[in-house]
Amino acid sequence: MSRRLDPKAVVSIVYVAAMFMAAMDATIVNVALRTISGDLGVAPAAAGSINIGYLVSLAVVIPVAGWLGDRWGTKRVFLLALGAFTAASALCGTAGSISELTLYRVLQGAGGGLLTPVGMAMLFRTFPPQERAKVSRTLVLPIAVAPALGPIVSGLLVDALSWRWIFYINLPIGAFALLFGLLYLREHAEPGAGRLDWAGFLLSAPGFALAVYALSEGAAHGWGSPVIVGAVAAGLLLLAALVFVELRVAQPMLNLRLLGDRLFRTMGLVSVCSAAGLLGMLYVFPLMYQEARQASALETGLTTFPEALGLMLASQLVPWSYQRFGPRRLVCAALLGAIVVFAALALSGQDSNPWGLRALMFGIGVTLGHAVGAVQVASFANVPPPSMGRASTLFTVQNRLGSALGVAVLAAVLSALGPAASGAAEAGPADLTAYRIALFGAAAFLLIGLSFALTIRDADAAATMRKRAPSRPADDAVPAAGK
CATH class of the missing domain: 1.20.1250.20 (MFS general substrate transporter like domains)
Incomplete structure (x- = not known):
């Protein structure tokens, strides 16, 4: 039955569904932070850790996403990331403390960080260059509508139900995309992917994590804060080393x-x-x-x-x-x-x-x-x-x-x-x-x-x-x- 479905339509449907969920999640939490902090008994400032953990986790996994998709197959990696994101969303809804919620958001960020680059690779491998202008019609839903809908949906769910529903709303979307992808997506792996560039990964993971942390928290803590200054200095040093290494490796993680x-x-x-x-x-x-x-x-x-x-x-x-x-x-x-x-x-x-x-x-x-x-x-x-x-x-x-x-x-x-x-x-x-x-x-x-x-x-x-x-x-x- 899968052969009767156009591969372009299959990739587009799975990509839009998964990215809609991930893109909306990036903005849906902000409106609910004050309610979450009150329900879990912490100061509003402490609730910000659930966003910081998510962003740092994203920064750690994104650089390795391309190699994972090439080495293990884009279908396998994309669906594993989608499953992890959906499962972590369910866990976020059950969190009983701010530390639990932060941990589950880190897991959610890891899944979300893999979805974007692997999904984009699937999309652009499926559509030849002369057809990619039409792909913009496919990309607009996750890129434009989902982030804009996030605050509106969050306000409605928090007022009418509970903040936990801002995470539960991901479950039907994620389950549909996962099942559809399992049935109809075609696998693609690159025979020449090679081994993981461990030096690049060990430099990029903390380098990007520190850079994103500093950029996210600099205004709140003060750019002169020792923590922020240290994060900026260490992040820049690691990223400079990353550039030096990646330009000299035969098969770099970041090409x-x-x-x-x-x-x-x-x-x-x-x-x-x-x-x-x-x-x-x-x-x-x-x-x-x-x-x-x-x-x-x-x-x-x-x-x-x-x-x-x-x-x-x-x-x-x-x-x-x-x-x-x-x-x-x-x-x-x-x-x-x-x-x-x-x-x-x-x-x-x-x-x-x-x-x-x-x-x-x-x-x-x-x-x-x-x-x-x-x-x-x-x-x-x-x-x-x-x-x-x-x-x-x-x-x-x-x-x-x-x-x-x-x-x-x-x-x-x-x-x-x-x-x-x-x-x-x-x-x-x-x-x-x-x-x-x-x-x-x-x-x-x-x-x-x-x-x-x-x-x-x-x-x-x-x-x-x-x-x-x-x-x-x-x-x-x-x-x-x-x-």
């Missing part, structure tokens, strides 16, 4: 030589900056909105949700716009549009029309949706199938660090710029200066990304674009550009 491809390198830099700007904005704006309007978490989530709708619309347009304009013009125009919208958002205030703010969030989704979609299509244009697992791992590592960097930098801006950042209650109109500066900082990340995007060459991404028949001499430039 940094892939950065020698101009298109993959440039798109990676654009992706890092876009992730930093978008995630930083999604961190700052809800705080600004709540400060300005004393809005509830649910109301804030509903205000930011149009960003996901804009991303969904962009995903439907990218297959056409990518072919019509090419990656360089499309990414540059999209980033420039997003910068303008970020600036408008930063200039908003207490008297701004809520529907105007929702329209701006929708505009962010449309613009950055085009940029993210085009980057994902073009990034892997010149990556051969045997290298797809390592390439998707490297791409995911860059994105995670970009996201963490954006939130860390903007959180530092908020913590450094006065009472609005500290959350101190004051009479009279709220001081939104710190939030506005932070949002301009998010726009600055996009501006840096735009400077990289200006160096994109469409000819490098020729494999992802439909070829035109050379019917006239003027058309000779098209095939020539693909050389």
Whole structure:
């Protein structure tokens, strides 16, 4: 029966279901932290450990994901990761203490860290380069809708049932994806995967863990704190050693030589900056909105949700716009549009029309949706199938660090710029200066990304674009550009 199912449809269904669950989990917990801390009898600050454990666990396992998928098979590793994530979600719902919940979140993070790069490798091995623009329609659900739904679903479940249901909601999704994948996914392993690069793993695991911990906790503990300074110093030292080692190993765990491809390198830099700007904005704006309007978490989530709708619309347009304009013009125009919208958002205030703010969030989704979609299509244009697992791992590592960097930098801006950042209650109109500066900082990340995007060459991404028949001499430039 499995042969009657299109392999492309199978991979798309399993990938979307699994990544929807994992992506929603990344934001669904934040709204419930205060309720969880009260129920488990700890201070709200202590409840933050359940997110830190999750993020650090992600950072540890992501670098090894590509090798695991190549060596043991993408189907096997993906489904094991999916099973671990789903089982850990069930355990999180049964936790009776903050230490138990933190442990189960670490297990959940380990499963989630493997899902993204292994799933992306499956997806891009299944779809040839010229069809990957259409894949953006598949990617949009987990990438856009799930994180935006997280705070809304969390608020509803916490109010109507219990915080434990924010974890139990993963069970039916995970069970479906696991069963469907077991029945219909095809296995793929790379014969030349080789042995595990132990030196790379032993350097990357603590290096990325310390870097993510420092970026996540720097604003809370203070960037001058001995713990944070030590984590930054040790993390940077280990990561520098990792680069030195990986460039000299025959079969590295993180294949940094892939950065020698101009298109993959440039798109990676654009992706890092876009992730930093978008995630930083999604961190700052809800705080600004709540400060300005004393809005509830649910109301804030509903205000930011149009960003996901804009991303969904962009995903439907990218297959056409990518072919019509090419990656360089499309990414540059999209980033420039997003910068303008970020600036408008930063200039908003207490008297701004809520529907105007929702329209701006929708505009962010449309613009950055085009940029993210085009980057994902073009990034892997010149990556051969045997290298797809390592390439998707490297791409995911860059994105995670970009996201963490954006939130860390903007959180530092908020913590450094006065009472609005500290959350101190004051009479009279709220001081939104710190939030506005932070949002301009998010726009600055996009501006840096735009400077990289200006160096994109469409000819490098020729494999992802439909070829035109050379019917006239003027058309000779098209095939020539693909050389």
